[in-house]
Amino acid sequence: MMSDETAAGQGTSDEINASNAADAGAPETPEVDPAEALRAENGDLRDKLLRAVAEMENLRKRTEREVADTRSYAIAGFARDMLTATDSLSRALMVLPAEARETADATMKSLIDGIEMTEREMQRLLAKHGVKPIEAEGLKFDPHRHQAMFEVPDPTRPEGTVVQVVQTGFAIGDRVLRPAMVGVAKGAPAAEHPAEGAIDKSV
Secondary structure: OOOHHHHHHHHHHHHHHHHHHHHHHOOOOOOOOHHHHHHHHHHHHHHHHHHHHHHHHHHHHHHHHHHHHHHHHOOHHHHHHHHHHHHHHHHHHHOOOHHHHHHOOHHHHHHHHHHHHHHHHHHHHHHHOOEEEOOOOOOEOOOOOEEEEEEEOOOOOOOOEEEEEEEOOEEEOOEEEEOEEEEEEOOOOOOOOOOOOOOOOOO
């Protein structure tokens, strides 16, 4: 019969053998090269830094663009109201007959000169702040910048050409404050050609 000490020793030996067998069956963990790990971490940090720099640059450009737009278009509402005033001055000068100017006394001539000077000064100030007239006459009709009021039959102009400006349009930067009101060439009708095989009776 096996003594208790012998049994205990045998049990310990069996546990060691089982542990060794388990260790022998387990795959070995590859050793990580510290330098390689540092290089990988460095590359990851560098990518994150580059992305952060790119995002900051995009934010800076977007902010500059928004500030520039705000500066350029801040007076859009005021400029639109100013155009109404300049239109009134222009209409006042247009309805004044040329002969009335010639026969006007000194007081009336001074009044007319004052209106003209005021209108020119208002146009100058608008231009100073980026408000410029929209070119229209002789150009192809642009629905984004022109508003067609009527068509003009004109065989000498390509169809869709602006032939008359009723009211000057204005823009500030790339934005239209008001479109130019224009008349557009309808163009010549298509020429009538004799049917093929028709007999010329003029012979």
